[in-house]
Amino acid sequence: MPRILDLKPFLDSKVAQYNQPGFIKNDPICIPHLFSQKQDIEIMGFWASILAWGQRVTIIKKCKELIELMDGVPHQFITQCDEKDLKRFLHFKHRTFNATDTLYFIEFFRQHYNNHNSLEHAFIPQNKPDGLTVEDSLNHFQTYFFSLPDYPHRTRKHVTSPNNKSTCKRLNMFLRWMARKDDKGVDFGIWDNIEMKNLLCPLDLHVERVARKLGLITRKQVDWQTTLELSENLRLLDPNDPVKYDFALFGLGIEEKF
Template identity: 60%
Template sequence: MPKRNLKQQLDELADHYNRPDFIEEDPICIPHQFSRKQDIEIMGFWAAMLAWGQRKTIINKAQELVDLMDGAPYEFITQHTEEDRARFLTFKHRTFQPTDTLYFLDFFQRYYQSNDSLEMAFSRHLSPEAEHVGPALTGFHEAFFNHPFAPQRTRKHVATPVRKSTCKRLNMFLRWMVRSDERGVDFGLWHTIRPAQLLMPLDVHVERVTRRLGLLTRKQVDWQAVLELTEALRRYDATDPVKYDFALFGMGVLEGK
């Protein structure tokens, strides 16, 4: 497909799927229940970290967490006691186990006791001139687990480029927090990271579509593949390459029919 035609197709699909009716059946519907920044951050992060498997199941499990926090994530995180955590001992999602849940609660409580927003947990590791958010993901992972009782098993649920992971769920979460347009799907809450620095969330569906389109050639599905794909999409929009996440999602849906 000629590059000009491909750009037109990607732009049209991004426009079609980047609309409010996209929200209802996507995990982003969980943070969209809230208006307070901290609630959006907490449930956005958690929904993104649980985002593997069927979307309906992901949404149901994330909603279960909201209910366990009495529908008020930020208030629960900042005010709950050790005894309140007992209710989470039955929460599981695939390989995400109660040990992981309890550590997430512990991290959030410690973090929000001294910080207003989760934004700084990422942006403090990223210079304004940085080409992409890789250093922010690495720094966040190190800070997230910088605790003597951090469970080793929980590390697999919060990815890092150091392990050559695609960091799909973290990149999706940053898309939600950073991108801003008039459509209202992504939140655009954070302003110290530029949309141009975002990287594509790469999973098996995006991989399949982008290989077919010639946007991804690297054999391994790893961190370098994410950089390659994002660089290819920057040729179509250097200021907001990750908007094409909507288009590639749409292509995956169309191919699945």
């Protein structure tokens, strides 16, 4: 325990170094930052997080390609497009994410925004229980996301949940972007129903490697329980904003090769 607490000054300095506007341009979070309308931020934030594997330059390029295919107005395009408009997506691909997945995402967004003004509703059960956890939110979201008739089974690999023992790296990153509030200008903080203190650290390869070196992870497997272990240890450093240390761990891993 004392060893983890001893890390606080060092990691706080790294949060201050990387949680600033200069971080945005080379990270997938630059994609939702291209927009000012809440629904566009949500749609492209979600898509950028789901496509976030591989080189960041490629991720950003593919997201910009998607935006162009939606005429630069994602929410308006999705809620107003017809079958003819959808043909332009038949050749979209990023690694294992293909046109089938793309078209299902569009249909999900269309159905959702026909009934709700924010994607936040998709992560909150109708009868929101007291003490709602991120685990509850992610399990609910996956069920809701695949509630449309005849969803493509192949798309399930792109939207995982704690029920699948996944680390849910991409979804936890998206939740950080949407729900974490501060005055630094990187995260958006436009959602209110998921508390910052409950957010979980996205566990990618860089974060995992650095966290193990620092003793923040001891679990051998890399799964949902590993995400919980890391986040609980970060909560010892800041119980109100544990996921801010994602900036420090990611920055140390990818920028400093720690």
